Amino acid sequence: MTFPMSQPPKATLAEQINTTGFRRWHEYELTRSFGYLGLGVLTLFVALAMLEGVFAAPVRLEGGIRLILSFACLWVTGWAWLRFMKILVVAESISRQVVCDQCKRYGLIRIIYEDLKQEHREHHMVCQCKKCDYIWQLAYTLQLPNARV
Numbered sequence: 001m002t003f004p005m006s007q008p009p010k011a012t013l014a015e016q017i018n019t020t021g022f023r024r025w026h027e028y029e030l031t032r033s034f035g036y037l038g039l040g041v042l043t044l045f046v047a048l049a050m051l052e053g054v055f056a057a058p059v060r061l062e063g064g065i066r067l068i069l070s071f072a073c074l075w076v077t078g079w080a081w082l083r084f085m086k087i088l089v090v091a092e093s094i095s096r097q098v099v100c101d102q103c104k105r106y107g108l109i110r111i112i113y114e115d116l117k118q119e120h121r122e123h124h125m126v127c128q129c130k131k132c133d134y135i136w137q138l139a140y141t142l143q144l145p146n147a148r149v
């Protein structure tokens with residue numbers, strides 16, 4: 001039974017790469033990650049602008065509201081920074097492993113298996129070169145200290 005308002009399931013990483021091709025996927029991920037970076041910088045400036053004159057405000061209520069809004073903007077800045085780093089680490093980690101060992105082509109791959117179990121710290125995918133059919137394994141992690149960047 002499907003609900004009319006239900007969202008279709010998100011495409012897995014393998015589906016995204018196989019649908020658009022690795023290079024388009026990588027370009028999209030870099031654009032998306034730097035979009036989050038831009039949002040973070042923008043909200044940081046807004047937070048700093050709101051903090052200006054908080055303690056010199058004549059009405060304490062206005063100062064309190066500005067302080068709360070400023071912290072909300074700083075929270076968005078932190079969230080955007082984490083999203084930026086997560087997307088960038090995954091995209092760069094995978095991009096360093098998509099050179100075929102046999103024919104040395106970059107990015108001409110199709111993912112033939114993706115390990116979707118969430119209990120592993122490292123995610124594994126098996127990919128195949130579109131030119132020479134060589135098969136190898138990719139690994140990436142969402143843990144920043146273990147990232148293969």
Ligand SMILES: [Zn+2]
Pocket residue numbers: 100101102103104105129130131132133134
């Ligand atoms: Zn190849």
